[in-house]
Amino acid sequence: MTFRKTTLLAALLSATALSAQAADFRFALESDPDILDPDQSRTFVGRIVYTALCDKLVDITPDLEIVPQLATEWSWNDEGTALTMTLREGVTFHDGTPFDAEAVAANIERSQTMEESRRKSEVASITGTEVLGPHQIRIDLAQPDATLLAQLADRAGMMVSPTAAAEAGADFGLAPVCSGPYKFEERVAQDKIVLSKFAEYWNAGEFHFDTVTYLPIPDSTVRLANLQSGDVDAINRLAATDVAQVRNDPSLKVEEAVSLGYQGITFNIGNGERGDNPWGNDARLRKALELAIDRNAINQVVFEGTAPAGNQAFPPNSPWYDTSLPVPERDVEAAKALLAEAGYENGIDLEVQAPNTPVNLQLMQVIQSMAAEAGINISITSKEFATMLSDQTAGDFTASQVGWSGRVDPDGNIHQFMTTDAGLNDAKYSNEEVDRLLDEARVTTDMAARKESYDAAAKILNEDKPIIYLYHETWIWALDDAIEGFVPYPDGMFRLAGVTKSE
């Protein structure tokens, strides 16, 4: 009873203290998240909701370093096959279930064994867990896995209440229960997701809004209009074409971060019958196309300077970028010479499939006109995204304008695309040396050794060019000028810690 009174008093006091502050933070997303179960969900926008709803074992800094969240410290054994974590004490889930080592074990088991789990491959290296004490757990691996901590800094590391998860099963996402700074209140599909402040959160002082409302608004013009009219406090994915306008508006501001992902052109090297074509068989043609493209012009013309040029799986500002392979300058003569060398001095045709969005089409049209000057006659086949991906998987393509949203660990940007028979290797590119280097980088926790492997692989890939990397997207947020304290992260998440609204 006394406890209840104290809580009530505390709640009242904090309500009075915050009454001068805006109580609700309204954030516009570009689409409606899918199911709100960290083990089942797959959308990018869903992860943004989780930053407020579900805490993870570890988090990242804007420089991609791993830092504590629910785990306060951790250490590897010498072989790199056991990760011992110390957990934060005094943490509870939104339903009152205490957070402890048992809860972590249950969560890892859920990610690994629930039929609907989409996290299986992310935690596949874990062979078991050992609860060492109420707040200490050891995670055992079959072999060293350098990517594991980065996985635990994302959905695989999000802790859901074991009580609620056992009760709801696969329907957990209809009313998720986690341990984040905000708890789930209500969701109306395609309309809103409402979270309210969790008073017992371990770091509640850093979160300054009573409620958070996420609103999916797909049209970028309408999203911006909602910000301008004051109906929302911040928006995700401001269109590059609107950046100048927002910068000139004193009541708004823009924040940016270069993303972890990339966009490029993937070639069909050996995926089915269609892989047997001049573009798939002769790397000189792919090199010629790359030389015909002016990436900086693309950045200026299509993206108003918001999409830095790139030529590797990691953006140039990443610690994993190989600086000995800078983005090449456009050289039409060299491109023509390569075409002639390959036996196509009179030019060659190339069919590229691209998603049917205005930006992707504009991008391909710019590339089309640049390539034409070198004698490469590109025809663009525009497809709805799901169709394009399915054709790509089936090998029904010559070249595909496609990208990847990016992962915190470098492995996530390259291993599954470039190793023989890997899940996302739609090019069906295969090179034993690349396989060896990328496998090696996966199992060592020595950063310098990993970097060496990635650099060596980058040099081979730069010669073979199964993918011509073009540019790296920038996350662009527009905020009401009254919003303070937002820190942009390259993972594109909108973290609410320290964010305030002044009146």
Place this chain on the structure above:
Amino acid sequence: MLSFVARRIVIAIPTVILISIFVFGLQKLLPGDPILAMAGEERDPETIAFLREKYRMNDPVWVQYATWIKGVVTGNLGISLRTNQPVTELIAQKLPVTIQLALMALVFALVIGIPAGILSAVKKGTITDYVANVVALSGLSIPNFWLGIMLILLVAVKWQALPASGYVPPGEDLWLSLKTMLMPAFVLGTALAATLMRHTRSAMLGVLKSDYVRTARAKGLAERRVILRHAFRNALTPIVTLTALLFGELIAGAVLTEQIFTIPGFGKLVVDAVFNRDYAVVQGIVLVTAMGFIVMNILADAAYFVLNPRLRKQ
């Protein structure tokens, strides 16, 4: 009249069955694999295999259809592949939203379209007629999405008079709900108003030329009474049919309007479902919409009996 309605309902049954087959078949012809769409960027083969099994995508198409129809008959339209919510629940959640939008749009359409039609018929050949025609033509030819965005920029951003987009249920805050829905209803209503105006005008012109109107005038009835009581009532029959048929246009228009104004209604549900290849949702919505359309038509036919005494005697 009752036997007439009953007959219409019996005829409607094969229509609904045909529509269900058509919708189901058409979906299967859509390019793009729903399971791949669900599997997301990672496209993990194990997940894909599991999902195919779970949603019975490996069964022959006719088995899938039979399973679905069996559910439909028992009131179970399946669950959304994307959010795990039951389709019936989604429809129950979204239908009132779109009905509110459609009704408000219909009010705009009727209030603008019918008086404008009468006026331009009565004042045929005058400046009033021409102005009304130009306005109607603009209403027909200005695309919804353009008008919508322009209104948002003007009314919400510049004047800050109405919310830019979104939806508030009337039960939560009636005034805010009406305010939020005002712009979308206007955008959706204007296009219909134009159609209504043109039809009212031609129906009125036909009736105004008829003998009984001349007789009424000869009797010395007030012009106002002649037009509203005698002429308009008879011109009303085609207008009622049209309004019922406009229901289809209203739903189609709502798809676009809801997309622009981010209204979580039927139209937005179906568009998002198509893009996410959320088959169960698309099938459920199309079936329910088709049934709604049939019901509206039966109601329109029934309304003839009320409006036209000659039919009542047959």
